[in-house]
Amino acid sequence: MLLRLPESVSEAQECIAEGAVPVGGATLIWAGWQRDGFPERAMSLRNVPEANVIASGALGAAVVLSRIDERVPEVLHHAAAGVGTGAVRRTATVGGNLVGSTLRCLLPAALVLNARGIVLDRDRVFETDLAEVVAKHHLLLSLHWREPLVSGYRKLSGEAGGAPPLAVAAAVHAHDDGLDRLHVAVRDGYEVLTDDVPCHAGGGAGADRAINALGDTSLGTLHTAAWDAVREHVIQLLARPVSR
Ligand SMILES: Cc1cc2nc3c(=O)[nH]c(=O)nc-3n(C[C@H](O)[C@H](O)[C@H](O)COP(=O)(O)OP(=O)(O)OC[C@H]3O[C@@H](n4cnc5c(N)ncnc54)[C@H](O)[C@@H]3O)c2cc1C
CATH class of the missing domain: 3.30.465.10 (Uridine Diphospho-n-acetylenolpyruvylglucosamine Reductase; domain 3)
Known part of the structure; x- marks a missing residue:
């Protein structure tokens, strides 16, 4: 090769x-090449x-x-x-x-x-x-990418050899119209779901409204443990101070 x-x-x-x-x-x-043969280049x-x-x-x-x-x-x-x-x-x-x-x-x-x-x-x-x-x-x-106002990531602990651990990513982006937008993505098993809703970053005001709105998106179909992890992550993220 x-x-x-x-x-x-x-x-x-x-x-x-x-x-x-x-x-x-x-x-x-590398393992695939060892098993199936190395490419020419x-x-x-x-x-x-x-x-x-x-x-x-x-x-x-x-x-x-x-x-x-x-x-x-x-x-x-x-x-x-x-x-x-x-x-x-x-x-x-x-x-x-x-x-x-x-x-x-x-x-x-x-x-x-x-x-x-x-x-x-x-x-x-x-x-x-x-x-x-x-x-x-x-x-x-x-x-x-365009820099977000604030972002955070959480991966739950998984069992060795078990299903991939749940991972929750979230970021808030400021928009020109003065409104913020919360983007959330979740890896559940090997599937990744993502959606976004209006929100207000900094201080936590309106977190409940953003979470309710998220519940009406594709993320609302998550099983209870995954949804609880999303909810907790969003509450913590929106409460963090941001500089505009
Ligand atoms: C012990 C172990 C634990 C791991 N745990 C995790 C984990 O917790 N989370 C996780 O996400 N992953 C995990 N991985 C997977 C790890 O992230 C991948 O091994 C790694 O991302 C592959 O990266 P690589 O650069 O070595 O790719 P390579 O092995 O070099 O390539 C893998 C594939 O990617 C393609 N590729 C490489 N570069 C590019 C490119 N620039 N554009 C397009 N295709 C490209 C190659 O053609 C090949 O098909 C784990 C792997 C191991 C071995």
Whole structure:
């Protein structure tokens, strides 16, 4: 197997044209290759600058999870910190987690940020929503979002070998019309549900109204334990002070 390490977007596109298989940290794909055979060519985006960015509003797909810190919103930082073991986090990448894994702890966090994916294919670079990135297994270059007023993440503890633990992500975004909007995403089993409702961030006023509104969305179909976790998370988030 030839591992290509392109240093620019155009070099990465040449690798795609040659049929190179994308690889992140190989924490998942390696076992598959050992079982089914190695591809002729693979490609890592680790030397492409755009895939390594960590900044306000941007995160590269080749960034390893252990490098994700306070430069990104709390919801994303804490989601990354909760993935697997330290050894996994030091190797696994954002792209491998969002596009290539089944657990996708980063997905609820990215959804509540309204993050968009920048995607590479052999002859264009384009922006699209995460649902499409995941469904079509696009080659993800980076994520981009507008900073929220406040955000938070909670993953319940799970049993080894059992169902994936429930994960709740939430973020409040300010809108130009002066109204805030609460976005909540829940990973329940391998399903991710997400929805958003009007709210008022800071101080907790109106939290009950926002929770009632959430109950009328797809999240209202959650089982009791999941709904209780959402409710508690939203109450705590909306009570936190925000600076506008
Ligand atoms: C012990 C253990 C515990 C784990 N616990 C958790 C957990 O708690 N939560 C969780 O979410 N995950 C968990 N995982 C999964 C972990 O997040 C994945 O192993 C990891 O995200 C895969 O990342 P990687 O960079 O190693 O991908 P790789 O193994 O390199 O690739 C996996 C797939 O992603 C594709 N891929 C890689 N980069 C990109 C890209 N930029 N664009 C598109 N496709 C790409 C590859 O082609 C491949 O199909 C665990 C894994 C292990 C081994």
